[in-house]
Amino acid sequence: MFRKRFHYVATMDSAREVKRAATIHAVAALAGVSPSTVSRALNAPELVNALTRQRVLDSAEQLGYQPNRAARSLVLGRTGSLGLIVPDIANPFFTPFVKTIQSEVREAGYALFVADTDENPAAEVVAARAMAKQVDGIILCAPRMSGNRLRSIAAHTLVVIANRQSRTAPAVTMDIGPGVRQAVTHVHSLGHRKVAFMPGPRRSWSNQQRLRFFTGACAAQGLDLIVLSPVEPVYGGGYRGADEAVAAGVSAVFAYNDLVALGVLARLGDRGIKVPDDMSVLGFDDIPMAAMMNPQLTTVQMPVNAVARAAASLLLERLDGGPSRRPSAPELATKLVIRNTTAPC
Amino acid sequence: MFRKRFHYVATMDSAREVKRAATIHAVAALAGVSPSTVSRALNAPELVNALTRQRVLDSAEQLGYQPNRAARSLVLGRTGSLGLIVPDIANPFFTPFVKTIQSEVREAGYALFVADTDENPAAEVVAARAMAKQVDGIILCAPRMSGNRLRSIAAHTLVVIANRQSRTAPAVTMDIGPGVRQAVTHVHSLGHRKVAFMPGPRRSWSNQQRLRFFTGACAAQGLDLIVLSPVEPVYGGGYRGADEAVAAGVSAVFAYNDLVALGVLARLGDRGIKVPDDMSVLGFDDIPMAAMMNPQLTTVQMPVNAVARAAASLLLERLDGGPSRRPSAPELATKLVIRNTTAPC
DNA sequence: GTGAAAGCGCTAACAT
DNA sequence: ATGTTAGCGCTTTCAC
Numbered sequence: 001m002f003r004k005r006f007h008y009v010a011t012m013d014s015a016r017e018v019k020r021a022a023t024i025h026a027v028a029a030l031a032g033v034s035p036s037t038v039s040r041a042l043n044a045p046e047l048v049n050a051l052t053r054q055r056v057l058d059s060a061e062q063l064g065y066q067p068n069r070a071a072r073s074l075v076l077g078r079t080g081s082l083g084l085i086v087p088d089i090a091n092p093f094f095t096p097f098v099k100t101i102q103s104e105v106r107e108a109g110y111a112l113f114v115a116d117t118d119e120n121p122a123a124e125v126v127a128a129r130a131m132a133k134q135v136d137g138i139i140l141c142a143p144r145m146s147g148n149r150l151r152s153i154a155a156h157t158l159v160v161i162a163n164r165q166s167r168t169a170p171a172v173t174m175d176i177g178p179g180v181r182q183a184v185t186h187v188h189s190l191g192h193r194k195v196a197f198m199p200g201p202r203r204s205w206s207n208q209q210r211l212r213f214f215t216g217a218c219a220a221q222g223l224d225l226i227v228l229s230p231v232e233p234v235y236g237g238g239y240r241g242a243d244e245a246v247a248a249g250v251s252a253v254f255a256y257n258d259l260v261a262l263g264v265l266a267r268l269g270d271r272g273i274k275v276p277d278d279m280s281v282l283g284f285d286d287i288p289m290a291a292m293m294n295p296q297l298t299t300v301q302m303p304v305n306a307v308a309r310a311a312a313s314l315l316l317e318r319l320d321g322g323p324s325r326r327p328s329a330p331e332l333a334t335k336l337v338i339r340n341t342t343a344p345c
Numbered sequence: 346m347f348r349k350r351f352h353y354v355a356t357m358d359s360a361r362e363v364k365r366a367a368t369i370h371a372v373a374a375l376a377g378v379s380p381s382t383v384s385r386a387l388n389a390p391e392l393v394n395a396l397t398r399q400r401v402l403d404s405a406e407q408l409g410y411q412p413n414r415a416a417r418s419l420v421l422g423r424t425g426s427l428g429l430i431v432p433d434i435a436n437p438f439f440t441p442f443v444k445t446i447q448s449e450v451r452e453a454g455y456a457l458f459v460a461d462t463d464e465n466p467a468a469e470v471v472a473a474r475a476m477a478k479q480v481d482g483i484i485l486c487a488p489r490m491s492g493n494r495l496r497s498i499a500a501h502t503l504v505v506i507a508n509r510q511s512r513t514a515p516a517v518t519m520d521i522g523p524g525v526r527q528a529v530t531h532v533h534s535l536g537h538r539k540v541a542f543m544p545g546p547r548r549s550w551s552n553q554q555r556l557r558f559f560t561g562a563c564a565a566q567g568l569d570l571i572v573l574s575p576v577e578p579v580y581g582g583g584y585r586g587a588d589e590a591v592a593a594g595v596s597a598v599f600a601y602n603d604l605v606a607l608g609v610l611a612r613l614g615d616r617g618i619k620v621p622d623d624m625s626v627l628g629f630d631d632i633p634m635a636a637m638m639n640p641q642l643t644t645v646q647m648p649v650n651a652v653a654r655a656a657a658s659l660l661l662e663r664l665d666g667g668p669s670r671r672p673s674a675p676e677l678a679t680k681l682v683i684r685n686t687t688a689p690c
Numbered sequence: 691g692t693g694a695a696a697g698c699g700c701t702a703a704c705a706t
Numbered sequence: 707a708t709g710t711t712a713g714c715g716c717t718t719t720c721a722c
Contacts, residue, residue, distance in 0.1 A: 066478050068419070068478075069415075069424075069478055069479045070414075070415045070416075070418040070419040070424065071415075071419050073415040074413070074415040074416050074419050079414075079415065080479075081458075081479070088444075089434075089440060089443055089444045089447065090440045090441055090443075090444045090633075092437070092440075095434060095435045095437075095440055096435055098434055098435075098459075099433075099434045099435045099461055102434065102459065102460065102461050103461065103463075106460070111458050111460075111475070111476070111479060112458065112459065112460075113426075113456050113457065113458055113459075114443075114447065114457065114458075114459045115447065115451070115456075115457075116444055116447050116448065118448075130456070131456070133411050133412075133413075133414055134414045134425075134426070134456060235633075235637055262637050263637075265639065266637065266639065269639055288435075288580075289634055289637070292580055292607050292608075292611065292634070292638075293637075293638065293639065294610065294611065294614055294638065294639050
């Protein structure tokens with residue numbers, strides 16, 4: 001029978017609107033075999049005669065055959081896609097994270113959906129739910145999501161958590177202990193005795209963790225630690241918060257993260273306060289920018305790429321078989337990177 | 346008939362491995378209607394009786410019904426997903442671009458695949474081809490892809506090009522003319538007479554464009570322009586290239602982009618050359634970092650978000666109907682942002 | 691080693 | 707206004 005679409009293909013080759021993708025049927029017809037044989041030749045080559053297989057492959061090649069993913073996932077129940085949810089793609093802390101995960105999963109043959117929740121806990125849930133329907137698994141980086149919501153999402157989808165602990169799903173975390181202790185020791189040995197911590201969002205898991213560790217380490221070293229008001233975890237937050245640090249009469253300030261530290265640096269510069277001579281400033285994360293600043297920022301380095309790789313392989317691993325093999329996943333160590341924003345008191 | 350999976354669901358509610366998603370059939374059965382009615386109630390509510398509709402909606406809600414995307418795309422021929430390809434997600438120039446596009450398309454109900462080509466032209470093609478199969482359209486940002494490859498991709502997929510001109514597919518570009526002229530005028534009026542351009546990758550479309558415009562503008566102003574050796578378009582490239590700029594005996598340097606300018610700044614700082622007193626430095630792009638540096642970078646601002654929005658709506662628009670309505674798409678203007686790295690000669 | 695047939699979950703004629 | 711039916715393109719028993 002004469003099918004209209006074939007007519008179009010034949011007569012107006014360049015009319016892309018009409019050129020429909022070749023199906024497994026077309027390949028089968030051209031190779032003179034049945035569709036099942038084509039399917040086998042492609043997915044389980046060892047099951048089909050070498051000559052037949054070659055004929056099929058040639059036909060597929062000739063027609064530019066690309067299996068229809070929707071049909072495939074419909075029957076297989078798998079989509080071949082993964083999802084990644086982060087609070088903010090534009091945050092330089094997450095950028096390398098996204099990049100690494102992207103390349104890792106792509107290497108494994110998966111495509112990656114990326115969603116950004118604008119640091120908004122409600123959006124985290126919405127994004128996760130929306131994504132859950134169209135992926136085989138999700139890497140979730142949601143520092144402000146409640147445990148309950150986390151659980152409700154993990155119940156419907158294969159989830160790996162990054163950057164926060166969880167008993168709900170396997171998680172990849174960083175052990176900030178070493179980095180924080182090194183930072184506090186560093187500041188202490190430079191002669192500082194009264195220091196400040198400038199916290200990020202109060203409910204953020206990272207912030208709570210950082211606050212706890214700094215408090216502990218300072219107590220252990222006999223450092224007087226002032227906890228300032230929380231700021232937004234961005235440049236502007238640090239810029240606005242810097243005055244409070246100055247007013248507190250400290251000689252060194254631990255910023256919630258590098259972006260905040262950069263803001264502090266800028267405000268201090270504007271007020272004519274010299275860093276590191278008049279005030280020492282420490283960041284957290286070691287984003288690429290930290291080493292490009294002038295002065296370069298002393299900061300606690302987070303092994304972001306290692307976390308990204310670990311999270312990706314943890315998810316990939318769980319996808320093929322081994323469901324939650326290990327109860328808990330790796331906790332990667334952090335360390336202090338000393339640059340030029342810290343000096344003797 | 347007693348179906349095994351229902352048994353599991355009933356007896357071990359928490360066993361997520363077994364809990365299969367509710368289908369349209371299950372909803373239909375529960376509501377006492379046919380699957381088509383469920384489909385209609387969900388997709389064309391006006392076609393179904395208000396009471397029936399409510400009953401269907403309730404049943405769907407009760408079962409937590411989520412339509413299977415694969416089945417849907419199979420029959421509709423649309424995936425509901427879009428793709429975005431950029432050279433480097435981690436490049437701060439593209440980051441806001443990705444973020445904006447992500448939020449724009451998500452608002453329109455599409456999910457977004459993001460792929461990164463590591464500034465590699467070959468990877469651009471591979472990524473585009475791989476993506477083409479599973480999306481309804483692609484936003485392509487591939488400054489180094491050849492016209493032919495572009496064409497071959499656009500032949501199979503709905504494509505919108507960003508950041509470069511093309512006769513193959515609708516493109517959203519920026520008109521760097523105003524920005525470049527303002528930059529050159531600015532430098533000229535500060536008394537500089539011999540300046541340098543530090544180019545990026547030779548084959549990059551952006552680089553060729555920037556070089557051309559700077560050459561033109563300098564000639565028009567009577568400025569002596571030295572074109573240095575090409576550098577990698579990153580911090581390290583600028584750092585390594587700075588010495589050549591100094592050796593060239595110029596008093597101002599136009600860097601290929603902000604990242605390169607930052608590298609130049611750092612190297613100049615290391616050599617004790619004061620910016621802007623001994624040397625003026627100008628960037629290009631106005632990445633967020635440019636305003637966070639010390640000194641803050643004078644640079645040509647690119648309307649990245651506007652481009653992102655334009656590209657997204659252009660693609661969205663073409664998806665529903667209006668195929669390539671306008672022959673060419675908007676060209677958005679740039680402007681100079683004067684900060685602290687430029688001063689009188 | 692290969693083909694026929696059933697069906698994944700959904701939508702869209704077509705019928706009623 | 708609703709049900710029946712026929713596929714979308716693919717994989718996978720089950721026969722041969």
